[in-house]
Amino acid sequence: MATTELPRPARSRRAILEAALAEFARHGFGGARVSRIAEAAGVNKRMLYHYFGNKEALYLAALERAYETIRARELALDVERMEPREAVRALVRTIWSHFLEHPEFVSMLANENLSRARYIVRSKVIPGLQPPLIARIERLLARGAAAGLFRRDADPLQLYLSIAGLCFFYFSNHRTLSVIFRRDFMAEEALATRLEHVIEMVLSYLEAPRRAVPVA
16 A cells, blocks of 8 residues: 555654654664654654654654564565575575665664664564564575575574675675775675675575585
8 A cells, every 4th residue: 555545644653653764863862853753754743742652662663664674575575486596696685775775774773782772672573573584584495405506504594694794784884994995885886796795605605515526
């Protein structure tokens, strides 16, 4: 259902969450202002508090929305119908693209880790988003192993953490990396080069070991 087709309360709630994501990502929890969020969402503060109660609840709702968005995108991949190696490529590209297109998610994750997961620990939503994705990766790895393409001891959770880590580090640190190495790490060519490197690293790890050829 498109945003314009949603009932007015749902449209208002979505607008508030989108404005909150931008505000919290830019200023962190302490520096964010509810008044700016309300103004950006086109609502008054009274309506905002009606939907979310207080600033902390709004922050947590925005964080949950950020996680729901990337999980929905990952699970929308029809990896069950893809050749295993192509499915892995698609998964890496999807995670990479999400970080690239949603810098607010990168900032929210960084801020939440700096606060030692102070708010995410209260979420009853986010932990439940993970098992379906890990189960799907597990099935993908099993298919690849059965076809003789992937190693049989690959752990789906560790694989996901490695992919996410390779992608997240690049986008969370591209400014310092660009200064240190004196190149624009967000340039189109640099992004394409890094993405292919990550894909090759992941596939190289997953590659099934070749059997030694007996010596005559």
